[in-house]
Amino acid sequence: MTNFVDYLLGGFSNGAVIALMALAIVLVWRSTRMVNFAQVGQAMFTTYVALTVQQSSGSWVLALVVAMAAGLVLGIVVFFLVIRPVKNSDSTGAIIATFGVLIALQAGAGMIWGGDPQGFLTPVDNSGIEFAGRIWPISLYDILVLVVTAALVIGLTLLFTKTNLGLSMRAAAFNPEVARLSGVRVNRMLITGWAIAGATGAVGGVLIAPVSTISPNSFDILLVFAFTAAVIGGLDSLIGAVTFGIGTGLVISLVSGYSDSGNAPIVALVLLALNLLLKPDGVFGHHGARSV
Amino acid sequence: MKTLRSFPGNRIVWHAIIVGVVWLLLLLLNNNIDPLYSAYLALVAMYATAMFGMTILVGLSGQVSLGNGALMAVGGYVFALTSMNWQTVPFFGWEWNAVWSMVFAGLGGVLIGGIIGGLAARLKGPYLAGLTLGVAVGVPAITNRFPELLGGENGLMLTVPYPAGGYAAMDAGGEIAGEADGDVVVDPGTDEGATGEDQQYAELDLTEFDQGNDSFAEGDLLTEGDLLTEENFDAGSDQFAEDDLLTEEDFGTGTDLGIDETAADPGGDAGGDAAGFDGAGQDESELAGGGLIDAFDSEFIIERWQASMAIAVACIVAFAALNLVRGRQGRVWKAVRDDPVAAAVVGISPSGSKVSAFVVSSLFAALAGAVFAQILSFIGPGAFGLGLSLSLLVGIVLGGRASLLGAIIGALLLVWLPELVDGLSGERGWPEQITNNAPNLLYGLLVVVVVLAAPGGITGTFKSWIDKAKGRGRATLS
Numbered sequence: 001m002t003n004f005v006d007y008l009l010g011g012f013s014n015g016a017v018i019a020l021m022a023l024a025i026v027l028v029w030r031s032t033r034m035v036n037f038a039q040v041g042q043a044m045f046t047t048y049v050a051l052t053v054q055q056s057s058g059s060w061v062l063a064l065v066v067a068m069a070a071g072l073v074l075g076i077v078v079f080f081l082v083i084r085p086v087k088n089s090d091s092t093g094a095i096i097a098t099f100g101v102l103i104a105l106q107a108g109a110g111m112i113w114g115g116d117p118q119g120f121l122t123p124v125d126n127s128g129i130e131f132a133g134r135i136w137p138i139s140l141y142d143i144l145v146l147v148v149t150a151a152l153v154i155g156l157t158l159l160f161t162k163t164n165l166g167l168s169m170r171a172a173a174f175n176p177e178v179a180r181l182s183g184v185r186v187n188r189m190l191i192t193g194w195a196i197a198g199a200t201g202a203v204g205g206v207l208i209a210p211v212s213t214i215s216p217n218s219f220d221i222l223l224v225f226a227f228t229a230a231v232i233g234g235l236d237s238l239i240g241a242v243t244f245g246i247g248t249g250l251v252i253s254l255v256s257g258y259s260d261s262g263n264a265p266i267v268a269l270v271l272l273a274l275n276l277l278l279k280p281d282g283v284f285g286h287h288g289a290r291s292v
Numbered sequence: 293m294k295t296l297r298s299f300p301g302n303r304i305v306w307h308a309i310i311v312g313v314v315w316l317l318l319l320l321l322n323n324n325i326d327p328l329y330s331a332y333l334a335l336v337a338m339y340a341t342a343m344f345g346m347t348i349l350v351g352l353s354g355q356v357s358l359g360n361g362a363l364m365a366v367g368g369y370v371f372a373l374t375s376m377n378w379q380t381v382p383f384f385g386w387e388w389n390a391v392w393s394m395v396f397a398g399l400g401g402v403l404i405g406g407i408i409g410g411l412a413a414r415l416k417g418p419y420l421a422g423l424t425l426g427v428a429v430g431v432p433a434i435t436n437r438f439p440e441l442l443g444g445e446n447g448l449m450l451t452v453p454y455p456a457g458g459y460a461a462m463d464a465g466g467e468i469a470g471e472a473d474g475d476v477v478v479d480p481g482t483d484e485g486a487t488g489e490d491q492q493y494a495e496l497d498l499t500e501f502d503q504g505n506d507s508f509a510e511g512d513l514l515t516e517g518d519l520l521t522e523e524n525f526d527a528g529s530d531q532f533a534e535d536d537l538l539t540e541e542d543f544g545t546g547t548d549l550g551i552d553e554t555a556a557d558p559g560g561d562a563g564g565d566a567a568g569f570d571g572a573g574q575d576e577s578e579l580a581g582g583g584l585i586d587a588f589d590s591e592f593i594i595e596r597w598q599a600s601m602a603i604a605v606a607c608i609v610a611f612a613a614l615n616l617v618r619g620r621q622g623r624v625w626k627a628v629r630d631d632p633v634a635a636a637v638v639g640i641s642p643s644g645s646k647v648s649a650f651v652v653s654s655l656f657a658a659l660a661g662a663v664f665a666q667i668l669s670f671i672g673p674g675a676f677g678l679g680l681s682l683s684l685l686v687g688i689v690l691g692g693r694a695s696l697l698g699a700i701i702g703a704l705l706l707v708w709l710p711e712l713v714d715g716l717s718g719e720r721g722w723p724e725q726i727t728n729n730a731p732n733l734l735y736g737l738l739v740v741v742v743v744l745a746a747p748g749g750i751t752g753t754f755k756s757w758i759d760k761a762k763g764r765g766r767a768t769l770s
Binding site: 094102104108 | 412422423427432682689725729730731735737744
């Protein structure tokens with residue numbers, strides 16, 4: 001039983017990061033109705049930027065802020081250079097184009113920073129907290145990850161529910177034609193969606209980097225987890241992405257604890273396949289995943 | 293041509309003629325180029341085989357799948373396991389079970405592809421891409437799940453089942469012969485010639501051998517240590533030197549391919565093992581030494597053999613693909629891609645059509661995987677992961693999504709571009725970090741540019757130019 005609790009507690013911070021990546025995927029889906037398979041590649045790239053900043057300045061906070069800014073910019077750049085031109089052509093092309101971006105980003109990062117895995121320093125202690133006579137599988141750093149994630153999720157929720165910008169974004173996502181007629185600058189809302197998604201993914205990247213190390217391909221598996229969480233959540237739902245992001249993290253932690261961490265991808269695959277078979281629209285979603 | 297189109301039987305005949313002629317030309321090419329280029333030719337044929345499947349899946353059926361690298365792994369593993377465990381199943385009198393292993397590899401691909409396809413083919417684009425992405429990323433996890441059977445992270449070294457007789461006479465011998473005199477025309481050889489060359493083998497120094505070996509090994513996938521050790525090599529040449537007596541029969545009648553089919557002796561296996569492919573050899577003891585002579589007589593050049601094998605598979609697959617793509621099934625796939633509802637109205641099952649595209653492409657991918665495993669003499673998760681799947685996607689997009697010719701052009705690009713970059717880098721002295729990543733950076737950028745500016749890829753663009761010149765409208769996909 002203690003094992004179970006330990007594994008469960010150990011999964012929260014990973015789950016939070018998966019939730020952030022899933023959020024990024026959902027934000028993009030809501031704005032442009034496409035899955036950005038380069039999302040995690042963008043996060044990888046901005047995490048390298050953050051690593052450079054951290055190595056030269058020594059400040060984790062500065063690294064996080066720079067990563068967010070870089071993520072924002074990268075999201076806008078990808079949108080303008082790739083997504084906006086491809087959006088109106090075939091949907092197959094759009095999917096392929098995001099993979100093209102992923103390949104280019106990974107190769108670019110390898111060119112600039114090399115292929116060897118690099119460590120990322122944590123701002124606070126990353127060993128288990130001792131409390132009530134035992135060591136818990138949660139560190140100060142895990143708590144920081146959860147706090148940052150919670151702050152970001154709350155911020156996004158407020159943005160979407162309490163501000164005019166959020167309302168316009170929701171309108172543009174829900175029905176672009178009607179929104180345009182009501183005076184919403186739909187295109188600008190799409191850009192905003194991509195920019196926020198880029199920044200959200202960037203935060204996720206910086207948060208996971210100390211735990212997983214960073215190399216051009218090290219986030220590939222995160223893409224699978226995040227996609228799984230986003231799809232199970234319904235692709236359309238921010239709450240779904242967060243819930244199932246953390247849920248995926250917990251399941252993976254349990255699987256890793258009881259068997260082997262190498263089995264995590266298989267479990268994600270099984271979860272995804274079951275979901276697509278049994279409830280293809282996701283738990284919180286509305287739109288049809290199945291076409292036939 | 294108009295009358296031909298209306299007779300399906302004639303169309304198949306025409307396809308057979310086209311493929312047959314191409315096959316012959318490729319074999320001629322293979323026998324007249326440096327073995328180094330034969331190694332590239334083998335890779336191109338292997339990629340083309342896999343990408344014919346991508347043409348059908350991505351181009352005609354409109355499903356973006358990243359699972360084909362994983363399905364290649366299925367083919368490779370089935371090939372490795374069957375060829376390692378069923379050494380003695382005869383095939384039309386040959387002690388050579390590669391064909392059977394290929395058949396089983398294909399069946400494995402169909403089975404696994406059918407399962408994934410059944411799950412995935414009902415899904416819309418991004419969901420399918422995401423699910424198959426999971427499959428691609430999961431390959432190492434699955435191989436690690438069964439470490440005893442699949443060799444875990446290290447994969448399996450396989451004793452490539454060459455046709456009997458012409459066994460490894462050998463990677464070393466053929467290569468050096470080719471390198472030494474630059475003349476690569478295969479020649480069954482005369483007594484004197486063979487003896488002369490034999491001495492050459494015996495005197496051969498290891499560094500030369502290594503260089504030759506490097507030329508086709510896939511960089512970091514294989515280390516020289518894996519393939520051969522100094523002891524093995526010495527053992528091989530020593531035994532040869534001792535057995536320097538040659539008889540007339542030993543030469544047999546070497547074919548164009550440089551494969552000595554008449555000298556059918558099961559000892560070929562053992563000879564090969566002695567020559568260095570001992571990674572997964574299990575029946576070395578069986579006939580050790582017995583067949584060495586034969587093995588060394590025929591000028592067997594491993595790259596040539598690999599290329600001719602890969603070309604054979606590619607041509608057979610190309611023939612099947614041509615008939616499918618240009619026949620009724622091709623129109624069914626396109627109809628479902630362009631408008632599933634309209635297709636359903638005229639009695640086509642959209643999901644059935646998508647599953648069939650998936651299964652066909654899985655079959656092709658598995659065959660390509662079996663070929664790849666033979667080229668590498670190795671199968672492992674590292675070589676068959678997400679990177680391979682992405683390469684296939686890149687190749688098919690650049691060559692032309694809906695065209696079989698595009699698949700061939702894509703395969704050429706996948707092999708040629710890294711070599712081009714390598715050459716440039718050697719000239720300009722780029723750091724390794726740049727050289728290693730430049731091809732992928734180019735691929736990524738090119739994919740984006742092609743999707744935006746020329747969705748038909750290279751072949752589609754040429755086709756639309758030609759159509760324009762003829763005054764017809766524009767054509768993009770297919």
